[in-house]
Amino acid sequence: MKFNIALLACTATAACHVKNPAGELLFADEERTLPVRIHLHGPGSKAYGVVESRQSARALKRMQDNDGKITAATPEERIAETAEDLAAITSHFENFEYQPAGAAEPIEGEDLFRTVYANQGLGFITRQVTKFVGDWGNFSAVSKAA
Numbered sequence: 001m002k003f004n005i006a007l008l009a010c011t012a013t014a015a016c017h018v019k020n021p022a023g024e025l026l027f028a029d030e031e032r033t034l035p036v037r038i039h040l041h042g043p044g045s046k047a048y049g050v051v052e053s054r055q056s057a058r059a060l061k062r063m064q065d066n067d068g069k070i071t072a073a074t075p076e077e078r079i080a081e082t083a084e085d086l087a088a089i090t091s092h093f094e095n096f097e098y099q100p101a102g103a104a105e106p107i108e109g110e111d112l113f114r115t116v117y118a119n120q121g122l123g124f125i126t127r128q129v130t131k132f133v134g135d136w137g138n139f140s141a142v143s144k145a146a
Contacts, residue, residue, distance in 0.1 A: 087113035
């Protein structure tokens with residue numbers, strides 16, 4: 001008898017339940033029935049593969065632009081690149097929106113994702129999402145059933 005490794009295949013997406021800066025799970029309502037979640041494409045998905053390729057291309061371009069020397073991105077570049085990458089693997093936000101002061105309407109779609117991930121005041125969300133997608137276990141069929 002052999003183990004069917006296909007049973008361990010991970011799902012393409014999973015939901016990250018967002019926590020506030022103090023580490024408490026966020027809900028959109030007082031009854032705590034509407035979880036604030038971000039649905040993400042995981043490390044086994046096509047979208048994630050595209051982002052990994054883009055990150056490699058960026059690193060190679062930096063090296064080429066600096067005579068083969070490894071160079072780090074500026075803080076501004078790092079923030080923008082992280083926001084772009086996370087936005088590309090975000091399927092949707094659940095039970096929350098982002099409406100800047102003075103804006104007539106909330107921001108939507110990929111602009112919404114980029115804006116949230118680039119906002120340093122909301123860096124706790126960016127960090128959670130980065131950590132979440134780095135863990136294959138969050139995309140396993142077992143974690144979905146739990």
